[in-house]
Amino acid sequence: MFMASSVSSSEESNWGKRVSEKVLSFYTSLPKKGKPQGREVTVLASFLLSSPSNDLKVVAMGTGTKCLGRSLLRTCGDVVHDSHAEVIARRALIRFFYTQIQHLTGSKHAPSNGGKRFKLDDGNSPFELDPGCLNKGKYSLKKDWKLHMYISQLPCGDASLSWQVSPLETAVLGESDSTSPLGNGLKQKGMVQRKPSRGDTTLLKRALYERMLPLSNELTSPFLVNQPIFHAAPVPPKDFQQSESAANTLTCGYSICWNECGLHDVIMGTTGRKQGTSAKGALYPSTQSSLCKKRLLEVFLSLGPENLIGSLPNGITYRELKDGAEEYHLASKIFKRKASFNKWFLKPLDCEAFPISE
Template identity: 50%
Template sequence: MEESQLELDEKQWGPMVADKVFSLYKSLPKKGKPQGREVTVLSAFLLSSPSQDTEVIALGTGTKCIGRSKLTHSGNIVNDSHAEIIARRALLRFFYAEIQCLNDNNGFQNSIFESELDGSGGIKYKIRAGWKLHLYISQLPCGDASLCLVPSSIGEHEGCSELIGLVQRKPGRGDTTLSVSCSDKIARWNVVGVQGALLSYFLRPVYLHSVTVGRSPYVSEDVCLVKQLKRSLFERVTPLSNELIKPFEVNKPIFSAAPVPPKEFQHSETAQATLTCGYSVCWNKSGLHEVVLGTTGRKQGTSSKGAVYPSTESFLCKKRLLETFISLRHECKIRCSSNEVSYRELKG
């Protein structure tokens, strides 16, 4: 869908995106979904093209992240299980699967990517011309985008005006988290792309064409929601425009509102009154379907004794994503193995 058409059909765009996301979510098994009074957050990436209907290609749920004391140096747990981050890691898995298919079949007919020569004579992939990536979230992302902007309400959230625009950590009860807020991570994606450092060895930056967020049952004005998204996810990173080197740029997505999500995604106005689901469901079009316990960063059903085994590791953890990258290392210029170059050095 071209930008002008999306803007023209904005009233239809939000409901259409939400319908597709929730239809896919409902088709998934009950495992890992909220039960009883529990609620969660849902996020998804969708793809549109000139010849195909918009479709969901990656999805995630969740509200939890690991506290500082439980972090490991081996990369074998998922530190951040918020919906947006789970969905994005599922998206990375989908991108890897697409690259693997290109390598195996040596053909681009059914791929979302096409190839081009880079400046040094090598080949990199980029998303096909006319294909657009879209993000849906059932509520405003945590952090800057969720801070109130209306002066009359600032008194209800003491000190929030001082936090607007600043990088923030995710909120947590008890053990302090080191995970950066979803608002800050999405803002970063609007500068460097959603693909991350490792996939940048293979891919040109992949930017979001639109960001659609479900309305709160407590706030009815779409204008306020869109204003918050635009300020938090785009405007505060625009000063970087003159400091970036091609192919990077400050991306300006189209921001829009979607209908209020179903009850299991409606959080109360106060965190104390909300019973949040501890599990994160992840899914992508290439066959990934997994449930992670957000407070441990491992697969659902992992016992304390079994937590040391590789079988409990999520496919979304850094260790597993690095293994996938290493398996495709012949696609990029560097020659390495997981023993020769560290994860940090690869991300460089």
């Protein structure tokens, strides 16, 4: 299944198949490292860009089904807490965006992408300085370029919720999962959570669009409620087919993270560090994934002036810096006070309280 922005009517009927083939073909071309073995299965998520001529290109990809238990969460931003495919693919996409901006700004003090260097085509960048925000240094997709997301199965959460029991009954809103850092015992009358992949596009549409419509008149620029178009893709290969019985499903413990700008890591989902990390060397910087908060922060800070870090208040934390993005902070507050979102579980505050260092 994937979601996309508008496409022409002549291509709409096979758009799902076309995107699926592009993603799966690319996945097949990747090395064996981090892929399911034997009876193992995983979830695959990917982001693609389409050009004005509707040429498709995979720009970010992630696999995985794991996340850390609460006891393993760390407060210094050096591990990836959530290694589900959608989260990994999104973070890989963010690094892709950062690398593109580094190239457009001519930044010479930027960290490399996972230890690799990648040459970008000067004349074919899909991004440009946003003409409406010239004084803020913001970038946007060029006209007629579009972003698409593919996922091999419906995600957990609201995309899998359905009114399947009597409103007078009570159903658990999710199965117990020892790997969930925010595992909850919440119950809600009339609602059940389907096993992932048993949902449908109607549920996904509700989770990603319809419940946000009431916010349309409250969000301020640059935020707005987008209406994606959803298409069903063909059934994926067996590596991505969950068994109807949980007892017969053996999930792969690794997460592949890749983007077009040179990133290619494999993360152990139960430790949040690079594959192959030993217990003795677990705290070395070399074990940190390019997608952990600490490494993403390094790249983000490199996009600003060379003296940016030196100009920040002493002891400022990751959370304080994030809250300093006023437009984002305001939009976040609007979301979290609405009924559809005010019961969301939040990560422990100390997980983002680590200081920014030079």
